[in-house]
Amino acid sequence: MRTTVRRRLDRYRQPEYTGENRCTPCTVVNLAIAVVLSVAVGVSFTPLGVVVAGVSLLAIYLRGYLVPGTPTLTKRYLPEQVLQWFDKRPTVALDADLDVEAQLLAVDAVEPADDDLRITDEFETAWDEEITRVRGDLERRVGSLLELDDPAVERGTDVCRVFDGDRLVARWPSTAALVADVAAIPLLRDRASNWDDLSRAEQGQLLSGLRLFVERCPDCGGELLFSEDHVESCCRTVDVVTYDCDACAARVMEIER
Template structure:
């Protein structure tokens, strides 16, 4: 394809709805609509029906959808069970998987947290060890990532992608966190928890992730910049759904340490 042709097509592309950002529910919905339209037209004039179908697929490929307002339609009318088929159902957080583990109970058993006044807090001993590990990890993050994930340090890369912090191995994404601060917190907590929990390696990745994410709410300062942390609430929107989330962010650098759907 010539540069001129690419320039012509670029006028119609919508990167926010195509490529890595393509929404499967929207694409599926519009493809069904394209089939119905094509069949309807083809009943009267088959060549026109075929032309409509090709043009519709081209529009979906370039723009992400055929019918204007499709993202709002899927968000409003698609039930959760249907969105779940496309991996779009509500999740407890961007990096947390549901398990049968009770993070609070487990962290209490490990003396990582303790009752304090009318709430819970990290135990002083655990907090001291955790803070020391955070300083160590902050100085050489890639080495700790490679060691903990069993990867070659030379092939590991850390990069920000939008609001997320991603780990890649030879350019293939292997894990992501909501921020570098969250990554530092988890990397630093692992050796401390491993020391206290004799069966740490026997836990599944999802259970380990749930424990680590639950522990982040007991941070007093941002692991990345040492700024103060505070809870908040906001509405998070994607092309297919809207969700209310509770956030735990750094007041100084804006890093998202934790996000949980209500």
């Protein structure tokens, strides 16, 4: 019976607007509309207001929105600052207590080069060797790192998803970014005595910062190039600086301008 009901509901589901693709600002706007509508109807006839609330929530759950055209309305009328509150796209914005460059310098991953930084020869060699090993054994290495029972990697150049069975557990900008990070972690752990004491967010910031110093695509070996781009989300358009592979188009890093 439950399976039959689920299948019927799945007929009305819109995966492009639900699950991991659900847009938080659009969902909040639609929930607010649902509340106002339910209260307005409930003032006249309470049972009908309850029904309206239930139907509205079900529609938002299955379809991602209650009002058609919500992404356009949200993008047009919600202030940019409000949209930024909900933005989940990874950037290299740093916590006040974490200086990425200083940390990478401290573990000899990078070194000064005139007015800039460059990856050290020793770290680059070790990282390249580890990238080669990870690339040939990616799912097992990811599973071991994240302590997964049934690891699976859904590869991609613009998003890479990691699953434990059917459960989504993590996302990376691309398979190339995932390979780079998985390969870098044991090297950083060997060089930083407190690596495991750092939060996941702090580790992620260090790994993201380190990715800017990889010179070849960790997935295909192609050349990596900086460029400027416009990233279109459900209800935002953001100017970013990207670090992409010229051969396979994998996005290794993306920084909001």
